[in-house]
Amino acid sequence: MDSAKRTGSEKALSSHSDSEKKDSVHVYCRIRPIRQGNEPTNSIKLLSADTLSLTGIGSKVSRKETLYQFKHIFTAFSSQSEIFNHVAYPLLDDLLHGKNGLLFTYGVTGSGKTYTLTGEQNNPGIMPRCIDTIFNTIGDYQAPKCVIKSDRMNGFEIQSEEDALQDRLNSVRHDKFAKTQRKESEKISYLNDGTKIQNVNENNIYAVFISYVEIYNNSVFDLLDYSSGKTLQNKILREDSSKNMYVNGVLEVEVKNAQEAFELFMSGQNRKRMAATSLNSDSSRSHSIFNIRVVQLEQVILNSNGEPMIPNENRIKIGQLSLVDLAGSERTSRTNNTGMRLKEASSINNSLMSLRTCLEILRENQINKSKRLVPYRDSRLTFLFKHYFEGDGTVKMIVCINPCIEDLEENIQVLKFAEMTQDVKITKAEVKYTPIKRTICKNKENQTPGKPKSSSSYAILPDMPIVKLNLESVEQCQTAIDKIIKTLKLRQQKSKSLDKEIDEKHSIFRKRLVDFNQDIVLNKAELKSLKTMIHKERQKSRNLQLKMTDLESVCQDARSKSEEQDNVIFSLKNMLNEKDLKINQNLLDKEKTKQKLALANEKMTQELDAKLRRQREHLNAQLKAKDQKLRIVKEIIDSEMPPVEVHNPEPEFTPKSHESQTSQTPKSASNILQHRRNISSSARNRRSRSAGEVWLEHNVIKPCPLGTVMQPTMKKRKSVSKLDKASDVTNPKQNRYCLVAQEPDTDGEMETKLYKGDIVPTCGGGAQVIFNDVEKLRQESPTKEYD
Numbered sequence: 001m002d003s004a005k006r007t008g009s010e011k012a013l014s015s016h017s018d019s020e021k022k023d024s025v026h027v028y029c030r031i032r033p034i035r036q037g038n039e040p041t042n043s044i045k046l047l048s049a050d051t052l053s054l055t056g057i058g059s060k061v062s063r064k065e066t067l068y069q070f071k072h073i074f075t076a077f078s079s080q081s082e083i084f085n086h087v088a089y090p091l092l093d094d095l096l097h098g099k100n101g102l103l104f105t106y107g108v109t110g111s112g113k114t115y116t117l118t119g120e121q122n123n124p125g126i127m128p129r130c131i132d133t134i135f136n137t138i139g140d141y142q143a144p145k146c147v148i149k150s151d152r153m154n155g156f157e158i159q160s161e162e163d164a165l166q167d168r169l170n171s172v173r174h175d176k177f178a179k180t181q182r183k184e185s186e187k188i189s190y191l192n193d194g195t196k197i198q199n200v201n202e203n204n205i206y207a208v209f210i211s212y213v214e215i216y217n218n219s220v221f222d223l224l225d226y227s228s229g230k231t232l233q234n235k236i237l238r239e240d241s242s243k244n245m246y247v248n249g250v251l252e253v254e255v256k257n258a259q260e261a262f263e264l265f266m267s268g269q270n271r272k273r274m275a276a277t278s279l280n281s282d283s284s285r286s287h288s289i290f291n292i293r294v295v296q297l298e299q300v301i302l303n304s305n306g307e308p309m310i311p312n313e314n315r316i317k318i319g320q321l322s323l324v325d326l327a328g329s330e331r332t333s334r335t336n337n338t339g340m341r342l343k344e345a346s347s348i349n350n351s352l353m354s355l356r357t358c359l360e361i362l363r364e365n366q367i368n369k370s371k372r373l374v375p376y377r378d379s380r381l382t383f384l385f386k387h388y389f390e391g392d393g394t395v396k397m398i399v400c401i402n403p404c405i406e407d408l409e410e411n412i413q414v415l416k417f418a419e420m421t422q423d424v425k426i427t428k429a430e431v432k433y434t435p436i437k438r439t440i441c442k443n444k445e446n447q448t449p450g451k452p453k454s455s456s457s458y459a460i461l462p463d464m465p466i467v468k469l470n471l472e473s474v475e476q477c478q479t480a481i482d483k484i485i486k487t488l489k490l491r492q493q494k495s496k497s498l499d500k501e502i503d504e505k506h507s508i509f510r511k512r513l514v515d516f517n518q519d520i521v522l523n524k525a526e527l528k529s530l531k532t533m534i535h536k537e538r539q540k541s542r543n544l545q546l547k548m549t550d551l552e553s554v555c556q557d558a559r560s561k562s563e564e565q566d567n568v569i570f571s572l573k574n575m576l577n578e579k580d581l582k583i584n585q586n587l588l589d590k591e592k593t594k595q596k597l598a599l600a601n602e603k604m605t606q607e608l609d610a611k612l613r614r615q616r617e618h619l620n621a622q623l624k625a626k627d628q629k630l631r632i633v634k635e636i637i638d639s640e641m642p643p644v645e646v647h648n649p650e651p652e653f654t655p656k657s658h659e660s661q662t663s664q665t666p667k668s669a670s671n672i673l674q675h676r677r678n679i680s681s682s683a684r685n686r687r688s689r690s691a692g693e694v695w696l697e698h699n700v701i702k703p704c705p706l707g708t709v710m711q712p713t714m715k716k717r718k719s720v721s722k723l724d725k726a727s728d729v730t731n732p733k734q735n736r737y738c739l740v741a742q743e744p745d746t747d748g749e750m751e752t753k754l755y756k757g758d759i760v761p762t763c764g765g766g767a768q769v770i771f772n773d774v775e776k777l778r779q780e781s782p783t784k785e786y787d
């Protein structure tokens with residue numbers, strides 16, 4: 001890619017930048033190809049090269065269509081080199097010109113963050129391409145190894161060839177030790193396409209330093225440091241005098257070719273915490289930061305005397321590129337993580353949340369010009385990158401998206417965060433010169449000309465010429481004096497330059513002292529804050545332990561209560577079952593009693609009918625006998641007496657005391673009422689009793705209307721034609737029973753018989769009728785002639 005063109009397009013892309021000095025965080029989106037077995041979602045649609053739309057299709061929640069705009073969107077068909085050229089190449093350009101850059105990948109677990117940064121051997125990602133590009137560019141302009149040396153306090157120093165040689169020997173020993181710790185698998189190479197950065201200063205000499213750290217459960221570990229064997233060292237974060245954050249005591253290894261860098265990367269990668277989860281078989285359980293620092297030193301030019309020339313002190317440029325592979329956010333409900341994995345997931349989510357919060361507050365401060373404290377210290381991740389957000393440099397983020405339905409909800413959160421991040425403004429990267437720190441060479445004579453040194457650092461004053469004065473020769477004296485004067489002048493000059501140098505050294509020394517002092521003050525402050533943090537954490541953990549104990553006892557109580565409730569429920573269920581059984585038994589008993597009652601009723605009705613029939617037959621027989629007698633008597637009388645004309649006088653109305661005789665009799669007819677009583681009872685008695693009598697009149701057949709006013713006296717009565725139910729008889733309001741029967745008598749006249757009885761309740765809840773009276777109503781025509 002052409003550098004000029006690239007710079008132009010970069011400018012165009014950042015046109016929305018609100019100030020010349022500031023630039024927004026550059027956010028790119030990469031949509032990975034759908035994984036086998038995953039269901040794709042139709043809710044993400046690419047509208048243009050920088051815009052995508054998201055709807056709620058396939059989601060449980062209905063959503064309006066939302067558009068998300070990024071600097072560029074890479075599709076599933078975008079190649080690794082396309083992403084490198086678009087995103088990382090400009091950062092490398094900055095790096096080789098002494099500027100800082102931060103690139104991080106963000107997204108849900110399994111969305112392709114590690115793939116984007118690392119890639120595969122035949123299809124390398126951003127990191128291998130960066131390394132290859134750096135060495136393709138500066139391979140020929142490298143400083144001798146160990147001449148530029150990390151001071152392990154985020155700075156660099158220049159040392160003598162001799163010390164460099166010593167360090168080289170040491171590093172060979174260290175490398176041997178480190179290599180014994182490494183495995184064969186760490187020897188890796190990536191496909192190199194020969195990409196180079198244009199326009200680097202070929203008069204400079206370069207040194208490339210690599211460090212690789214991880215943030216695991218909010219602690220920083222050096223992945224390259226084997227000083228304590230295979231155990232990873234927990235490191236602390238510090239701020240240097242230029243307000244840059246760094247990992248204190250981190251091992252920065254100088255690499256001379258890409259292969260060395262890859263081996264280091266692989267060695268760190270093997271120590272990095274990875275694990276198989278339900279969503280990714282090779283999931284990063286920590287955030288990893290691969291740091292590349294390029295230190296450049298202006299080429300030492302020798303003067304005519306063969307001495308190295310140093311134009312000024314500000315000749316060292318340090319560029320830093322941090323490639324950050326953030327661990328993926330993951331919902332525990334989806335991963336079903338437990339134990340260690342759950343703790344890791346919660347730590348990952350917490351640090352990502354801190355990153356979000358910091359960027360949100362930063363944006364708010366920038367928009368509202370407010371000064372809310374940005375909580376960088378809440379997490380190691382944000383604390384380490386504080387200087388990128390507060391200082392200068394270019395910050396880029398690649399948001400990785402896995403377009404499957406399962407990831408939809410989390411992708412929405414990721415896209416929202418990414419969009420918000422674009423509003424954060426970062427001061428543009430600037431080139432900074434760092435004063436050279438030189439280690440003091442112990443053995444002046446052993447200095448080699450290749451080593452950078454000042455022109456007069458270790459020079460002594462020129463010796464005074466030994467002159468022999470020949471007073472006889474004025475000329476000779478004059479020459480000697482001139483020589484002395486010249487030497488003195490030289491000495492004076494030298495002395496002046498030495499004084500100047502001493503002053504300069506003095507000021508440098510003072511500055512370094514001040515720096516050291518500052519470092520000490522900072523360290524003290526950090527130590528203090530760390531102590532307070534530890535104290536707070538301890539307090540928190542104590543409180544949590546107390547809470548846990550409380551919760552455990554509450555849990556225990558709840559468990560025993562629930563057991564009690566279970567017991568109660570069990571006994572209640574038993575009782576319910578018993579009651580159900582009893583109810584069923586009662587119902588059966590009731591049914592049986594009903595059947596018994598019905599049978600008894602039927603039997604009683606049959607018995608009554610039989611009794612009635614018998615009585616009727618008996619009465620009929622008696623009547624017939626009497627009629628027979630009467631006929632015989634009549635025949636005797638007729639035969640003995642002469643026929644007499646009978647005057648049929650108007651019958652007189654004779655009121656009768658019997659209650660069944662009504663008070664009025666029509667003149668045209670006379671009613672003869674005959675009473676046959678089985679049980680003699682006085683009329684008075686019955687009259688007095690009839691006041692409270694309630695009758696149950698049982699008409700077996702529908703009686704013929706007699707057309708007479710003479711009716712049986714049953715004032716309160718209920719007439720029924722059938723006795724269907726026991727309750728018809730057992731009704732407690734009724735106390736008398738009357739069975740009404742009608743049939744022609746022996747003379748062919750209509751005769752009504754009333755069989756009367758008392759309804760007496762039985763002890764079984766039923767009722768019995770005790771018949772105690774029979775009333776016969778016979779209607780005779782007064783004009784009838786007896787034969």
Ligand SMILES: Nc1ncnc2c1ncn2[C@@H]1O[C@H](COP(=O)(O)OP(=O)(O)OP(=O)(O)O)[C@@H](O)[C@H]1O
Nearest residue numbers: 032033109110111112113114115280283284327328
């Ligand atoms: N663009 C892509 N093309 C092809 N394969 C991909 C792509 N992105 C990811 N993969 C594959 O998907 C799998 C998961 O990807 P990767 O490990 O990069 O996810 P991650 O986001 O780093 O996950 P985690 O956050 O859990 O570490 C890997 O096997 C990787 O090779």
